[in-house]
Amino acid sequence: MNALADPAELAEAARRVRLRDLGMVTDAGMGHIGGEFSVTDILVTLYLGVLDLESDDGRDRMVLSKGHAAAALYSTLAEAGLLPEEDLATFVQPESALNGHPARTKLEWVEASTGPLGHGLPIGVGMAIAARLDGSDARTYVVTGDGEMQEGSNWEALMIAAHRGLDRLVVIIDRNGLQQGASVAETSDLEPLGDKLRSFGWAVREVDGHDHGALQAALSSVPWVPGRPSALIARTHKGHPVSFMSDVPAWHHRVPSAAEAATARAEVESS
Amino acid sequence: MTLHDCRDAFAQTLCDLAEQDHRIVAVVNDSVGSSKLGEFQQHFPDRLINVGIAEQAMVGVAAGLAAGGRIPFVSAASCFLTARAMEQIKVDVAYSGHHVILCGQSPGVAYGELGPTHHSPEDLAWLRAIPGLAVVVPADPAETAAAVRWAAAYDGPAFLRISRMGVPDVFPDGIEFQPGVSSTLREGRDVGIICMGTTVAPTLAAAHILAAEGVEASVISMSSLAPLDREAIVAVACRTRGLVTVEEAYVSGLGGAVAEVVVEHCPVPMRRVGLRDVAPTGSTSWLMHRAGIAPDAIASAAREVIGHR
Numbered sequence: 001m002n003a004l005a006d007p008a009e010l011a012e013a014a015r016r017v018r019l020r021d022l023g024m025v026t027d028a029g030m031g032h033i034g035g036e037f038s039v040t041d042i043l044v045t046l047y048l049g050v051l052d053l054e055s056d057d058g059r060d061r062m063v064l065s066k067g068h069a070a071a072a073l074y075s076t077l078a079e080a081g082l083l084p085e086e087d088l089a090t091f092v093q094p095e096s097a098l099n100g101h102p103a104r105t106k107l108e109w110v111e112a113s114t115g116p117l118g119h120g121l122p123i124g125v126g127m128a129i130a131a132r133l134d135g136s137d138a139r140t141y142v143v144t145g146d147g148e149m150q151e152g153s154n155w156e157a158l159m160i161a162a163h164r165g166l167d168r169l170v171v172i173i174d175r176n177g178l179q180q181g182a183s184v185a186e187t188s189d190l191e192p193l194g195d196k197l198r199s200f201g202w203a204v205r206e207v208d209g210h211d212h213g214a215l216q217a218a219l220s221s222v223p224w225v226p227g228r229p230s231a232l233i234a235r236t237h238k239g240h241p242v243s244f245m246s247d248v249p250a251w252h253h254r255v256p257s258a259a260e261a262a263t264a265r266a267e268v269e270s271s
Numbered sequence: 272m273t274l275h276d277c278r279d280a281f282a283q284t285l286c287d288l289a290e291q292d293h294r295i296v297a298v299v300n301d302s303v304g305s306s307k308l309g310e311f312q313q314h315f316p317d318r319l320i321n322v323g324i325a326e327q328a329m330v331g332v333a334a335g336l337a338a339g340g341r342i343p344f345v346s347a348a349s350c351f352l353t354a355r356a357m358e359q360i361k362v363d364v365a366y367s368g369h370h371v372i373l374c375g376q377s378p379g380v381a382y383g384e385l386g387p388t389h390h391s392p393e394d395l396a397w398l399r400a401i402p403g404l405a406v407v408v409p410a411d412p413a414e415t416a417a418a419v420r421w422a423a424a425y426d427g428p429a430f431l432r433i434s435r436m437g438v439p440d441v442f443p444d445g446i447e448f449q450p451g452v453s454s455t456l457r458e459g460r461d462v463g464i465i466c467m468g469t470t471v472a473p474t475l476a477a478a479h480i481l482a483a484e485g486v487e488a489s490v491i492s493m494s495s496l497a498p499l500d501r502e503a504i505v506a507v508a509c510r511t512r513g514l515v516t517v518e519e520a521y522v523s524g525l526g527g528a529v530a531e532v533v534v535e536h537c538p539v540p541m542r543r544v545g546l547r548d549v550a551p552t553g554s555t556s557w558l559m560h561r562a563g564i565a566p567d568a569i570a571s572a573a574r575e576v577i578g579h580r
Contacts, residue, residue, distance in 0.1 A: 061338070104338075105368045111338060113367045116358055122328040123363060126335020126343075129320060133296070133341065153359075156328035163323075 004220065005049035010212035013079050014044045018268045020075040024091045026261045030100065031091075034238035034251035035145060036072035038176040038209070039064075042143055042234055043072055045215040046172075047080040051141070053109075058136035061127045063112045065120020066145035066174060067101040068253075073110070074098050082109045118151025120144060121171060125157045128169040128229075139168045139222060147179030150188050155200070162201025167223035170230045171202075174209060176238040178249045194233060202231045209234030210241075241271040274437030278376065280412035281433045282307040284419040285344060289315055294342045295423060298333045300326050306346040306376050326351050330359035330373070337369040342423060349375030349391040349432060350382075353398065364428045365404040372422040373430045379469065379519035380546070380562075381435050383555035392546040395524025398430050399497045405429040405450055406497040408468040411441040414494055417448035425450070434519075436469050436555060441492070451498035459487030462573045463507035463514045465529055467493050470517040470544075470564050477569035486579055496528060504532045513540040513576035517569055519559065521546050542572040 017040050025031030043064070051060045064073050071091060077083035090096035097106035101115030112123045124142035131138045148154065161169050173193070177184055184190055197204045203225040207214045215234065222230045238252070239245025242264045256264055289295040289311065296318040297311055303321060312319040320336070322329045326347060333343040345352065352375050353360065364371045375394055382389035398406045407422070407429060409415040415433060422429045441456070456471070457478050466474040471492050478488040489507050493500060508514055514533060518525040526543030533539060544563045551561075559565065563572065 103366075105366075112334070113362060116362055118327070119331055119359065119363055122331025122359070123335040123338065125328065126332035126337075127339045128335070129332065130336045130339020130341050133317060134339070153325075153327040153331065156322070156325035157331065160322050160325065160328055160332065 004216060007213035007216065010044055010049055010216070013048055014041050014212070015268055015271065017044055017072065017075045017079050019265060020078065020088060021071045022256070022261060022264055022268065024071045024075065024088055026256060027089070028092045029255055031071045031255065032068040032253045033256070034178070034245060034248070035066060035174070035176065036069045037240050037242065037245065038236040038238045039066065039069050039143060039174045040072050040076070041210045041212055042172055042174060042215060043076040044079065045212050045219065046141055047076050049212070049216045050219045055138065058131055058134055058138035060138050061111050061124070061140040063114070063120040063124050063142045064102060065114050065117070065142055066148055067114030070098070070100060070102050073102055077109055083107065117145065117148040118153035121154050121157040124169060124171070125161050125166065128161065128166040129164065131168060132166070137168065139170060141219070142171045144171060144173050146173055146175045146177065146190060147184050147187070149173060149190055149193070158197065158200045158202065161229045165227045166229045167227050170219065170222050170232065172219070172232045172234055174236055175233050176236045178238045178247065178252070180252050182249060197231045201228060203228040204231045204233065206233045206235060209236035242267050272439045274439055275412045276435050277409060277412055277415040277433050277438065278307040278435055280415040281374065281419055282311060284416040286311050286314060288420065288423050289318065292342070292423070294340060296320060296336055296341050296343050298322065298329055298336065298343050298345045300324055300329050300347045300351065302347045302376065305348060306374070308346060326355035327359050330356040331363050333371045334359070334363035334367060334369050337371050342370055344372045344374055346374040346376060348389065349378035349394050350389050353391060353394040357397065361401055365401045368403065369428055370426050371428055375430060375432045377435045378432045379434070380550060380555055380558040383558060384552060386552060387549045390550060392521045394432065395496055395518065395520040396527060399524065399528055403428060404497060405495070407448070408432045408494050408496060410468055410471040410492055410494060411438050413440065413442040413444050413446050414448065417446050418494070421448040421450070432468060434469050438469055439472050441471050448494070450495050451500055452495065453500040453503045454492040454494070455489065455503070456492055457488060457490040459489045460510060461487045461512060462577050463489040463491065463511045464517060464569065464573060465491045465493050465504070465514060465525065466517040467496065467525055469519045473564055473566050474517050474569055476566035477573065480566055480570040481573055486573065488573060493525060496525060499528055499532070501532050504529055505536045508533050508537040508539045511539070515542045515544060515569065515572045515576055517564060518545040519564060540576045542576045544569055544572050
């Protein structure tokens with residue numbers, strides 16, 4: 001268990017992570033910057049303020065199920081000193097370890113290969129069962145998108161985790177409200193999401209997904225209810241904090257022009 | 272001739288290995304009974320992980336267990352395991368390089384009268400298309416036990432096709448399975464017949480029929496569909512007048528794999544015996560005969576391929 005990090009330092013780290021991400025996506029000419037910016041504060045809080053990756057008792061595990069936000073993960077790993085900064089320039093280049101979606105066989109701190117949606121949570125359930133069999137207190141964190149919760153495999157995994165009382169398992173849902181083509185509500189609505197998760201046997205909390213202090217407090221204090229896995233619905237904005245990207249579906253995988261990138265950079269720096 | 276259900280050798284071997292290695296776990300989809308894992312559950316209740324009827328999560332959970340240092344044997348009816356969870360097999364297991372052993376139970380037409388929804392004639396063609404996944408089809412209890420022992424020690428993804436159909440002993444107890452290595456069960460210069468799993472015994476019987484007519488057949492058991500023993504295929508193609516493949520699957524499985532090698536390296540006439548359409552209702556043995564997986568029909572295919580009427 002790490003000592004709690006200073007939320008102001010996490011905010012500063014998140015600014016650096018977003019700036020790196022913006023550079024990677026602009027240079028590569030591809031990425032999913034909207035969902036990367038919505039999940040950045042969650043990833044930064046986990047890697048710099050929550051995860052214990054060094055325990056002899058089995059390290060905490062972290063699975064990014066929304067693998068299309070790979071650039072945000074790589075940028076966060078670099079911020080945490082888990083990936084050489086210079087490797088970021090190889091993002092999606094031929095033979096790079098930094099695939100468009102994370103590959104566990106290529107990078108040490110990528111715990112699961114993801115990209116197709118609905119895969120991370122079942123894998124996290126398996127990791128949590130393994131930790132329990134080992135008698136370890138290690139925690140398993142899985143970050144999903146919200147549109148991704150339309151996948152049936154997630155609901156299979158939610159049932160299994162609750163049935164087995166995996167209270168060291170945490171799912172964080174990046175609730176930015178948008179999926180590739182439209183809003184989640186227009187496509188196949190999830191609400192009432194919290195009630196659904198509770199009815200599946202999970203302890204549920206909601207939090208501002210851009211508030212590092214609130215994220216850290218929630219994620220560091222699991223289990224919230226002994227015997228129940230924890231689901232954190234993190235309310236976020238796609239493209240946050242860039243004004244022209246925020247909550248706009250087109251920024252799911254649009255690449256900023258040079259002028260847009262300059263504006264975005266200035267807005268991130270002053271956020 | 273005593274016939275055996277290969278699930279018995281599978282379950283017994285898994286119990287023996289689990290006794291010696293605490294990392295071994297079983298992951299099932301309400302398939303304890305159909306996998307004959309009752310004894311495993313009794314001895315290792317914490318290590319029998321029944322996820323319920325949820326095949327996608329079952330394979331994902333197994334990948335997570337492997338990431339956590341366990342050696343998971345996923346055991347489920349092959350029709351559901353392969354069709355329902357194919358993306359998890361592709362991504363979570365094979366692409367991720369996890370040491371997960373997928374055990375496809377009662378494959379092919381083993382479920383007979385239950386019908387095409389419960390048959391898995393597609394599984395071999397599907398799985399051999401996935402890079403890095405070993406695909407193993409044992410022929411009898413000794414080879415089943417050998418394949419389970421090998422898979423437990425092999426640090427990579429594997430699929431074992433385990434049949435409930437009664438099969439006679441072909442191999443001696445205690446043999447070792449080697450990936451990419453076939454077994455030549457009979458040498459002959461006229462025709463090569465390549466088989467696997469439940470088709471090995473009828474193929475050997477077909478070779479006896481042919482021998483009585485003066486036709487000498489080589490019989491090769493290709494239990495390792497992937498990696499494939501390409502050298503053995505090329506060798507038998509070059510030294511005989513034609514090849515026959517025999518499989519309890521669509522002919523795009525073993526037949527397709529052998530044909531690809533033959534066409535590239537040593538083109539010879541070929542016949543592929545196996546399933547070609549959606550099966551009508553019928554018993555397992557009736558379906559096997561209908562597909563030509565019987566000594567007389569295999570012998571006919573061999574005569575045809577070498578133009579020997």
